[in-house]
Amino acid sequence: MSEYVFAVLFSTLGAGIVTVFASSHWLIAWIGLEVTTLAILPLMAKDYTARTVEAATKYYLAQSIGAAMIVFAALSNAWISGQWTINELSHPLPSILMILALSLKLGLVPLHGWVPEVLQGLKLHTGMILATFQKLAPFALLVQMQHLHPQLLAGLGFLSILWAGLAGHNQAQLRKILAYSSISHMGWMTVILAYSTPLAYFAFIMYLLMTFTLFQMFNLSTATSINMLTNAWSRSTMVLGLVPFILLTLAGLPPLSGFMPKLCATEELTKQGLIFLVTCALLVTLLSFYYYLRLTYAITMAAFPNAYPGCTFWRFLEKNKIVPLSLAMSASISFAPITPILLSLLNS
Template sequence: MAQTVQTALFFSLGLGTMLTLASNHWLLAWMGIEINTLALIPLMVQNPHPRAVEAATKYFFAQAVASALLLFATLSNSYLTGTWNIPLISHPAPSTLCILALAMKVGLAPLHTWLPEVMQALTLRTALILSTWQKLAPLYLMYQIPLANPDLFLALGLLSIIVGGLGGFNQVQLRKILAYSSIAHLGWMVLVLSISPPLTLLALYTYLLISSSLFLSLMFLRTTHISSLSTAWAKVPALTAILPFILLSLGGLPPLTGFAPKWLIMLEMIKENLILIAVTAILSSLLSLYFYLRIFYTATLTTPPNNPPGTLPWRLQPQYNTLIPALTTTATIALLPLTPTILTYLTW
């Protein structure tokens, strides 16, 4: 794909998201999401492989159904209430339909089935965009919708955490594991959305940071399968040593950055007397921690059967810019002490 075309597609991705974030009108927000979707599909098929074409087709149909449902819900709200303003969607039926449509957009359970299959067939760079940037606009709209039915957010969030944990079992493809990880983390964000929206933003920003760091690390290692991580030490030794900390931060273990959102969400759930939901969520997150530890074990505690002949890859010049992965990795590991300051800014 020509560099000019790629630049135009990335510009369209940014334009679509910014249009949605800046709009107060449902039609403009819907247009921004559609620009996002249509800009990502050519990036999916930039390598004309049958699996990539299949993934792009699945993504298109899933997003088309969600977009049609979202447009129908907003039209119904306009007919019932006479307004197109996003915060003024007050009727319960259109509000519920909008939430379900946006849940399908981002891949929340039980509307998640397209996400692992699509991510499995993408390149790591496109999968990174799908896991991070494409979540911003739909989650912003969910953030803006008045809470006509808070129990719906709790149900979607808890189910996503459980499905995200169970789905990653027995998976050996890293992109599919990260897809289920995305579903589980989206569940944490939505779980607390009806109780404390600033915590949802904190969980979102933390996930974007850690997920970007992990994807960039895998791009450096040029691997998409768990078994190939056993030779990662010969490619980037320093990154292989840091990779376990990124995985443990994604799993939410202290004293890493990923611990803060889950801990604060648990405290907020207990304050609201939702103890059973909190316990179920934290136990389900242990399932996700299991497959993070599988990757941890393969990357650091196993060795390949044979020594690689010739010059080790880490002695060669790196093919990627190392500044951004270095910054994201540092933030992934060491931002926990700044959590109170970050949360203060988010509550303004």
């Protein structure tokens, strides 16, 4: 795919996201979601292999079902109340159906089945777009519906955290582990979204930064499985040395940046009197902490079975690929001290 075609598709993807952000009408929001879906499909199938085409087909079917549910919920609301405005979705039946449709697009449990299968069939740079920027539009719509059914949102979020922690244990493919990591983080965002919008924004920003960095790092090392990570140091010794910190940041280990969203979410949920919910969520998060430790062990303490006899790869890497990645890694690791400043900006 040429750079011009990629620029057009990526610009179309951004235009669809902006359309959803600016819309207050369900029909316009649905058009924006469809534009983002149609823009990312050529990016997913651009290599034109059996696995990428299969992943693009599964993604198209899942998103089509979600779009049909959105249209049906909007039509039902218009039939009942005569309103097409997003904020006027007040009837229980259309509102619950709309939340489930957006949960399908975000990949929340129990509507998550397409996420690991689709990410497994994609290249890492395309999977990064799917796991980060493609979630902006449905999450923006979900934010506007947070006041309708907070218990439903909290339940979907907790199930996502629980299932991601359990299902990620027996995975050996990095893309599936990243898929379950995405489901777990979206679960945390959904749980806190029902009670504090600024904290949900903060968690989403941190998720975008950390996930973007990790995808790009695995793309640099050309690793697709845990066994291949044992030889990742030969690609870039200096940059790969920071990958364990990124993994522990995603796990939420203090004092790294990923710990701050969970700390703020725990404090807010405790203030709301949901001590049992936040305790269960924290205990379940320890399950997902296990496969982050597996990846950290593979990079730092495991050795590749066969030594590579040639020159190390890092001598031939271009600096223009490493410098932006190093900046993103440093920001995602050391973001914790400016958390109060960011939260004050989001609250204002």
